[in-house]
Amino acid sequence: MLPLDPQADPGRRAWIPCPRCRDHQQCEPCQEQRTCPTHWRYLLGNTGTRLHLQCRTCTHVWTHHTHFGHTPRRR
């Protein structure tokens, strides 16, 4: 497990499913794409349309590409 990024700030959150642990899959608010009180990610920063995120469940760090008008691609 990675340590929590020093830029991780609970005040900056993003509701994007974690591609590693997928802990949102059994969760009702997440499935309905509501702002789940449990499954939010740390928003470490962003560069243009890329969001740098860290999961607080498994500490996975990844970059989420936001393309307006497209659904996010899954890896």
Ligand SMILES: [Zn+2]
């Ligand atoms: Zn995770």
Ligand SMILES: [Zn+2]
């Ligand atoms: Zn959830």
